[in-house]
Amino acid sequence: QVQMVQSGPEVKKPGASVEVSCEASGYTFTTYGISWVRQAPGQGLEWMGWITTYDGQTNYAQKFRGRITMTTDTSTRTAYMELRSLSADDTAVYYCARCGSPLAMDVWGKGTTVAVSS
Amino acid sequence: QSVLTQPPSVSAAPGQKVTISCSGSSSNIGSNYVSWYQHLPGTAPKLLIYENNKVSSGTPDRFSGSKSGTSATLGISGLQTGDEGDYYCATWDRSLGDPRVVFGGGTKLTVL
Numbered sequence: 001q002v003q004m005v006q007s008g009p010e011v012k013k014p015g016a017s018v019e020v021s022c023e024a025s026g027y028t029f030t031t032y033g034i035s036w037v038r039q040a041p042g043q044g045l046e047w048m049g050w051i052t053t054y055d056g057q058t059n060y061a062q063k064f065r066g067r068i069t070m071t072t073d074t075s076t077r078t079a080y081m082e083l084r085s086l087s088a089d090d091t092a093v094y095y096c097a098r099c100g101s102p103l104a105m106d107v108w109g110k111g112t113t114v115a116v117s118s
Numbered sequence: 119q120s121v122l123t124q125p126p127s128v129s130a131a132p133g134q135k136v137t138i139s140c141s142g143s144s145s146n147i148g149s150n151y152v153s154w155y156q157h158l159p160g161t162a163p164k165l166l167i168y169e170n171n172k173v174s175s176g177t178p179d180r181f182s183g184s185k186s187g188t189s190a191t192l193g194i195s196g197l198q199t200g201d202e203g204d205y206y207c208a209t210w211d212r213s214l215g216d217p218r219v220v221f222g223g224g225t226k227l228t229v230l
Contacts, residue, residue, distance in 0.1 A: 035219075037163070037221075044120070044204075044206060044221055044222070044223050044224040045155070045157070045163065045206050045208075045221040045224070046221065047208075047218065047219040047220065047221065050219075059217075061218045061219075062214065062216050062218060095162060095163065097163075102210075102219050103150075103151055103152075103153045103168060103169075103208060103209065103210065103219060104153060104165060104168040104169075104174075105153075105155075105163070105165055106165045106168075106174060106175070108162035108163055108164070109162065110162050111162060
C-alpha cells in the first residue's frame with residue numbers, strides 16, 4: 001500500500017538546522033509531488049511548500065523562503081525538507097504528504113516532531 | 119490569523135448532520151478549488167474532499183463538499199463518535215501577491 005515514512009524526532013538548539021526525510025513506497029514516485037505541512041503546539045496546519053518529484057521544481061511559502069530547502073532523491077524515493085536558522089517558533093510536528101496537486105494531499109506521513117530549545 | 123475563516127467549534131449528536139463553513143475572498147476561495155482535511159487526535163491529517171466536491175478515495179459518502187462564491191462548506195451526515203476531531207479547509211491564496219496554499223484555522227467537531 002502507499003506509505004510515507006518519516007524520520008524520527010529531533011531536538012535542536014536555536015540557530016541550528018534540521019532535515020526531515022520522507023520515504024515513499026507503493027506508487028510511482030515521480031508521478032506525484034510532495035508537500036510539507038507543519039503544526040505547532042495548539043495551532044492549526046501550516047503549508048510550507050511543495051516539490052515536484054519528476055524535475056525538482058519547488059514552490060515555497062513566502063514565510064520560509066531563504067531558510068528552507070526541499071529536495072528529492074528519486075533513486076531512494078525519498079523527499080527531504082531542510083529548515084535553517086531555527087527558533088522556538090519552529091517547534092512543531094512536520095508532515096510530508098503525497099499530492100497530485102498542492103491542494104490534494106492524499107497520503108500523509110505520521111509526522112516528525114521537531115523541538116527547538118536552548 | 120488565517121485568511122480563511124472557520125467556526126472554532128461545532129457539535130451535534132450521533133446520527134445527526136453537521137456543516138462546517140469556510141469563508142474567504144476573491145483572492146482565494148472565489149477563484150480556486152477548495153479541499154477539506156480531517157485531523158483526528160494522534161493521527162495524520164486525511165484528505166476528505168478535493169476540487170470543492172470530489173470525495174477522496176476511501177472517504178465515506180457521509181462527507182460532502184460544496185462551494186458558492188467566496189465560501190465553502192463541508193457536510194457530515196450520520197455523525198459517528200469516530201468523527202470527532204479537527205477539520206480544515208484549504209485553498210490557494212494570492213492576497214499577498216505570491217500564490218500560497220492556506221488552511222483555515224480549523225474547526226473542532228464534537229459528537230455529543
